[in-house]
Amino acid sequence: MCGRYVRARAGLEYLAPLVSGHGDFPVGLDVCPSWNIAPGTCQPIVYPAGTPRRVRWGYRTPWAMRKRPRTIIDATSGNFDSSAWKALWRNGRVIVPGDGWFEWVDAVDGSQPYFIRRMDGEPLFMAALTSQQLETEAHDGDGFMIVVTAADAGPLDVHALRPVVFAAPDARVWLDPDTSPELASYLVHRVALPAGSFDRFAVSRAVNWADRQDGPSLIERTAAPR
Template sequence: MCGRFAQAQTRETYLTCLGDGVDRDIAYDPQPIGRYNVAPGTNVLLLSERAGQLHLDPVFWGYAPGWWKKQPLINARVETAAASRMFKPLWQHGRAICFADGWFEWKKESDKKQPYFIHRADGQPIFMAAIGSTPFERGDNAQGFLIVTAAADAGLVDIHDRRPLVLSPEAACAWMRQDTGGKEAQDIAHCGAVPAGEFTWRPVNRAVGNIHNQGPEIIAPVT
């Protein structure tokens, strides 16, 4: 699953990794985003395509349509989202990308849960597949977005059995295109995913459990 992540660098750092040929309508901002401990129920910068250009909007992390009487959902499984009653419309017309530095997972060790920060071994940003209720620019706090998850494999299974669906930069751009159909999006999710071998992880301070803790020490390794 994905319940916390870091989105701390400048928006330019993330956008540059998508390539020079990407057309975007996003204001330049040299200030770091500085969110080392992003939690559900907050607004998160989300990339999506409108009218052939990429846009960046603060979107509520959580999804609860009017008939849903429970807490908002934050993840959708890649194995079932494209065909499910709840998520199919979002898969068809509400695909987006949530960029990040890495995500957190908790593993039970001894009598406590130890948080780990998982990130690309080469230090590059990650591009997590997301789906949500459009238009994203409306700022709806009930029907926001979800992060798409996949089954963990290789060493990542040691931390958690689910992980965010992280796409390569090329696949991320294709995922967001408005002319990409639902079936094609399934192919992108399958073929464009970054393999588990590209990631590494480290134990971090349990202070990440408190969403008010937002400094860089949150992702610093601990022994």
């Protein structure tokens, strides 16, 4: 599953496809590009009607806060039937905009990062869940998680899980508050873009250092180790 992702475009390029037919265009769309987004940072996510807000990537369950629970950065699609997740599944659906994500593959001389993106060059609309409601203040533990599902056979089978990515029309349905949990589940398991919609290639290991490496050079092709 992706532990880093890329958001390299202007905010309008992500948000315009998500507000088609939804009335007024949202404001406050300025976002800085980043080619090495890591968990624990505050990033823009998109709520219904294309409204953006910066939220921390990573969620800690409120019922376990006294035990100092680990931060969860991804939500496995198979867990949505549990009572602990039903509220987020019903009321916390958001989209994380991006252009691709990184995965690491074991190589003889260490882990080799690969960049994964849509083959058609379109933005990624990644399904996500958040505990942070749009109009409320953040509380300890609030954050967002990228929804992941089983990786089908193909160019993305470097790990067992991968992000759920929608085409823009399906992302709008995911965001719609009137979408039932059953339909949302159907979108995740039957409608999301398949593995054949993506390609991957090796990139520089400089991406390993999220705290000091950023820029478009991180997604330039490099020779894959043999």
